[in-house]
Amino acid sequence: MIQETENIETTSEAIDFKHLIYDRLVELDISKSTAEYLNMLGLLLVLVIAVFIIDFIIRKLLVKSFNKFATISKTNFDDFMVANKVPRNIAHIIPLLIAMEFTPSIFADFPNFDGVIEKGLRVFAIVLTLWIVRSLLNTVKDYLKTLPRLKDKPIDSYIQVFMIFAWVAGFMSALAIITETPFLSFLTAMGAASAVIILVFKDTILGFVASIQVSINDMVRIGDWITFEKYGADGDVIEINLATVKVQNFDKTITTIPTYALISDSFKNWRGMMDADGxxxxxxxxxxxxxxxxxxxxxxxxxxxxxxxxxxxxxxxxxxxxxxxxxxxxxxxxxxxxxxxxxxxxxxxxxxxxxxxxxxxxxxxxxxxxxxxxxxxxxxxxxxxxxxxxxxxxxxxxxxxxxxxxxxxxxxxxxxxxxxxxxxxxxxxxxxx
Structure with a gap:
């Protein structure tokens, strides 16, 4: 009996919140339909302002805390986290959860709107997750590049591979949410389109395979002097990405070479000469x-x-x-x-x-x-x-x-x-x- 009473009180409080402005407008002899719209807009405005304020406060506190911790920390990993905006992106999580919690109450009288807004927030949650993942991966990339044994390795290629998988997974999850299809069912349906996906991402796949072979076989490092007559490249390798390798020629021009060309074509690496005594x-x-x-x-x-x-x-x-x-x-x-x-x-x-x-x-x-x-x-x-x-x-x-x-x-x-x-x-x- 006590439990039922508590449930009734909780329901009444929820109803009072949903119609917080509506009840006042009805008392002012405003029509119910108009009162419902005004109630929804008013509560939405309050929520938006509250979310922005909370987001601002949490972001400032979190960023300030990270900056303070980074100044006293001996490692530079946290410095890279601040530089890649990891705290700023994490700060958006709590405001987003608040928005997702109160949105159903705001659009209680407009179930069609509620469904659209809820899908939009869930899609934004996926995008925010991708932002956080990208920031963390960029932090890891920048940190690994400071390590002497990894300084000349194609770290960018591996980070790009992870990001491609993350964006593909996020894109498919967003489509599954929009179409209201279970993720596994949607993934099964996408399997039929795998041939098209492979065709679209052919260069990316080739670049990924080439990056692995280049790294395992130690064919090219960042800083190596290479000569690639087919592409007119003669200079130092300054960047190795998933799809391209950038070579700064001795006349300071930049030549871009497909990564997979390093294993499919012949080129000259002068590292042996540089490592030799003459x-x-x-x-x-x-x-x-x-x-x-x-x-x-x-x-x-x-x-x-x-x-x-x-x-x-x-x-x-x-x-x-x-x-x-x-x-x-x-x-x-x-x-x-x-x-x-x-x-x-x-x-x-x-x-x-x-x-x-x-x-x-x-x-x-x-x-x-x-x-x-x-x-x-x-x-x-x-x-x-x-x-x-x-x-x-x-x-x-x-x-x-x-x-x-x-x-x-x-x-x-x-x-x-x-x-x-x-x-x-x-x-x-x-x-x-």
Whole structure:
């Protein structure tokens, strides 16, 4: 009996709240229909104002508390939470619950409106949940990027994957609410449209798979220098997303590459060079073939004045003379027996010069080799590694080496092959005249 009395009192209080303004308006001889509309609008206005005030107060208190806690905390995770507006988004939960609690009472006389508003609040609750999830994921992303072992990993790709799943789930939940269909039934119906979904999100799916493979195989890291000729990219990787990889070229332009292109196409990653002790120098001088010759004794003695090869020439010359004398070689013709050539001595000079050069890494391979003759002469290739890997310094070292070698060629009676220009023909014409 007591329980029934309490229920009646509770019902009467609820009725009084629902018609808080309505009863007063009826007492003023206003029609019931008008009173119902005015009652609904008045209560709605009160609720909106109350919700905004409560939201403002809770947001200020929560944000202030988080800021205060972040200043005294040793970790920077809470700083990222404040920066990504996690407290601000969480503060909307209580006002939303208040709105959902009192909305049925406000629209008690308008069940059609009540259904629409209730659906709208539930959809907003889903959107608010997505906001909070996004803020938390961005916080986690920013925090993980500060960790040294994860700094060069494609964290953005994984966060985007989670957000895509969250937005898809939220979108489907919202549609299930609007259509008043159970979520599992709606999910089953969406399975029939999976082919269309896969087609629409093809690039996203490919990018997701590519991001996993890139990360597992450690193919590309943020900060790597890559060269991707197909897309005109030559620079540093500054961002790896689910769908794209951003490369800042050395001219400061930005090239965007599809993530899945990293596993479907060929590109060059210079990380191995950056991690090594030197940067490779691989360049050739093309020497005219008709200037290659055997050297007589006077020419060899003249080259002994070049200090880098003095000891080599003395030792080598003694070995050759000993061989020729022991085998009774007729040296009236230089082709007989063993002889020194100007190109061979120049090759030895280059080797000695590289081993003395301060910009060349002596702990890595140093090789001077003669390649097969071409229509442009005989390639004399240098294969070595600079001790400084920085681009500007590397180019300076390489230029310094070849400046010296080009200037040294005439001392060995050698010439670099060069295609004739129009001025060359003019000079010949003048001479013949």
């Amino acid at each position: 940067r490779r120098i691989k360049r050739a001088l093309f020497i005219k073939q008709d200037c290659v010759k055997y050297l007589n004794e006077n020419e060899v003695n003249k080259l002994k004045n070049i200090q880098l090869i003095t000891t080599y020439l003395e030792t080598r010359n003694e070995d050759i003379d000993s061989y020729n004398n022991s085998n009774n070689i007729n040296k009236d013709l230089l082709i007989n027996g063993r002889n020194l050539t100007n190109i061979g001595i120049f090759r030895k000079y280059i080797d000695a010069y590289l081993n003395r050069h301060s910009g060349v890494n002596k702990d890595m391979m140093i090789m001077v080799r003669q390649l097969a003759p071409t229509t442009q002469g005989i390639p004399m290739e240098i294969y070595a590694f600079s001790s400084d890997k920085r681009w500007a310094n590397y180019e300076y070292i390489m230029s310094d080496i070849f400046d010296h070698l080009i200037a040294a060629l005439p001392y060995f009676d050698l010439e670099i092959f060069e295609l004739p220009s129009s001025s060359s023909f003019k000079e010949k014409t003048v001479v013949s005249e």
